[in-house]
Amino acid sequence: MSSFDIAVVGGTGPQGKGLAYRWARHGHRVVLGSRSAERAEAAAGEIRERVPDADVRGADNAAAAAGAAVVVLAVPYDGHDELVAELAGALEGKVVISCVNPLGFDKQGPYGLDVERSAAESAAALAPQARVVGAFHHVSAVSLWGQEDYLDHEDVLVCGDDAEAKAVAIELARSVVGRDGVDAGRLRLARQLEPLTAVLISINKRYKTRSGVAISGLPR
Amino acid sequence: MSSFDIAVVGGTGPQGKGLAYRWARHGHRVVLGSRSAERAEAAAGEIRERVPDADVRGADNAAAAAGAAVVVLAVPYDGHDELVAELAGALEGKVVISCVNPLGFDKQGPYGLDVERSAAESAAALAPQARVVGAFHHVSAVSLWGQEDYLDHEDVLVCGDDAEAKAVAIELARSVVGRDGVDAGRLRLARQLEPLTAVLISINKRYKTRSGVAISGLPR
Numbered sequence: 001m002s003s004f005d006i007a008v009v010g011g012t013g014p015q016g017k018g019l020a021y022r023w024a025r026h027g028h029r030v031v032l033g034s035r036s037a038e039r040a041e042a043a044a045g046e047i048r049e050r051v052p053d054a055d056v057r058g059a060d061n062a063a064a065a066a067g068a069a070v071v072v073l074a075v076p077y078d079g080h081d082e083l084v085a086e087l088a089g090a091l092e093g094k095v096v097i098s099c100v101n102p103l104g105f106d107k108q109g110p111y112g113l114d115v116e117r118s119a120a121e122s123a124a125a126l127a128p129q130a131r132v133v134g135a136f137h138h139v140s141a142v143s144l145w146g147q148e149d150y151l152d153h154e155d156v157l158v159c160g161d162d163a164e165a166k167a168v169a170i171e172l173a174r175s176v177v178g179r180d181g182v183d184a185g186r187l188r189l190a191r192q193l194e195p196l197t198a199v200l201i202s203i204n205k206r207y208k209t210r211s212g213v214a215i216s217g218l219p220r
Numbered sequence: 221m222s223s224f225d226i227a228v229v230g231g232t233g234p235q236g237k238g239l240a241y242r243w244a245r246h247g248h249r250v251v252l253g254s255r256s257a258e259r260a261e262a263a264a265g266e267i268r269e270r271v272p273d274a275d276v277r278g279a280d281n282a283a284a285a286a287g288a289a290v291v292v293l294a295v296p297y298d299g300h301d302e303l304v305a306e307l308a309g310a311l312e313g314k315v316v317i318s319c320v321n322p323l324g325f326d327k328q329g330p331y332g333l334d335v336e337r338s339a340a341e342s343a344a345a346l347a348p349q350a351r352v353v354g355a356f357h358h359v360s361a362v363s364l365w366g367q368e369d370y371l372d373h374e375d376v377l378v379c380g381d382d383a384e385a386k387a388v389a390i391e392l393a394r395s396v397v398g399r400d401g402v403d404a405g406r407l408r409l410a411r412q413l414e415p416l417t418a419v420l421i422s423i424n425k426r427y428k429t430r431s432g433v434a435i436s437g438l439p440r
């Protein structure tokens with residue numbers, strides 16, 4: 001298994017910090033990015049407390065992205081496009097993994113926002129030299145930050161149009177769910193993957209659990 | 221377990237016939253509906269060949285819907301709205317289970333059509349006295365028509381705003397996957413469930429399999 005230099009943009013949020021923790025725990029070099037380098041460093045410190053030999057530190061988003069080979073976008077959908085446009089230069093030529101979920105919430109619960117294109121497609125349009133894939137939308141932030149070795153019995157669905165970039169995300173899934181990610185097809189299918197998170201949140205409320213997605217019928 | 225009178229509108233298509241076969245096999249009374257009563261009866265005959273004591277017959281769509289307590293819409297998305305509008309009278313007060321997937325296919329593969337509302341929401345709007353739920357979108361027609369007792373390790377995700385109607389679909393899932401369907405939340409989440417089928421078809425092509433969806437983290 002390769003070891004990657006990973007920047008997690010939005011690394012102080014629950015999803016970003018949880019993913020960073022998983023990758024740091026499995027020997028990847030991780031830089032948490034945040035608007036505030038200080039808050040990013042504080043979150044990195046939390047990870048080091050858990051994984052003393054982790055190679056993890058904090059930086060502002062632009063510095064984090066500039067120094068990494070793989071940039072993970074784990075930011076809220078609100079403000080996503082502006083941030084990607086800002087970072088476009090730093091994302092050139094890099095594998096960019098979008099975990100962004102365009103969701104809304106109202107008194108009826110969660111729902112997929114009626115967006116013209118998925119967040120992953122937006123990132124690809126705003127940073128056209130980046131090698132964008134969509135993945136890690138469905139893993140529970142609480143489970144990521146938990147103590148279990150892996151989020152067992154879940155799959156990471158990976159979509160994208162760049163086979164090599166997809167292969168990186170498929171490999172990085174191993175640190176999280178203990179098995180390769182699933183190649184779910186073209187980047188445009190992010191339109192389906194991203195809002196599926198609304199269904200999982202709805203199931204979580206109904207069953208008081210932390211649900212995840214698995215794909216049946218695959219050779220394992 | 222209750223026994224239901226089920227009409228499968230579009231019952232000569234692979235998904236409808238496969239579902240009808242599963243329900244007939246588990247003691248439900250099934251009428252296959254089709255534009256042609258003759259073709260519906262022929263499909264019913266195929267099921268009776270496999271399940272000799274099955275209570276299954278064919279009729280035209282309107283007659284099938286009129287005689288049943290539960291009406292399953294297993295028709296192509298193309299023409300769906302017109303058919304539901306035609307049947308609206310027969311659907312009044314009934315549990316209507318929409319399995320319809322608004323999908324497109326081009327040289328890049330399958331994708332979710334950019335529709336204003338899900339097929340299930342359309343059905344609810346066009347037949348406002350029907351008790352519409354969405355379910356059974358993701359089960360493989362080939363697997364349904366197979367010989368295995370159940371489509372193991374898969375879940376049937378059920379969405380809807382009518383709790384009793386949802387409970388019927390949740391129970392009917394037992395004949396198909398061997399366990400209760402999963403209450404996935406509000407009817408509007410059909411917008412997420414329906415096009416997810418594009419992801420599964422994409423995975424099927426990539427891995428040469430018949431994939432399905434399962435939800436991890438649920439109490440079983």
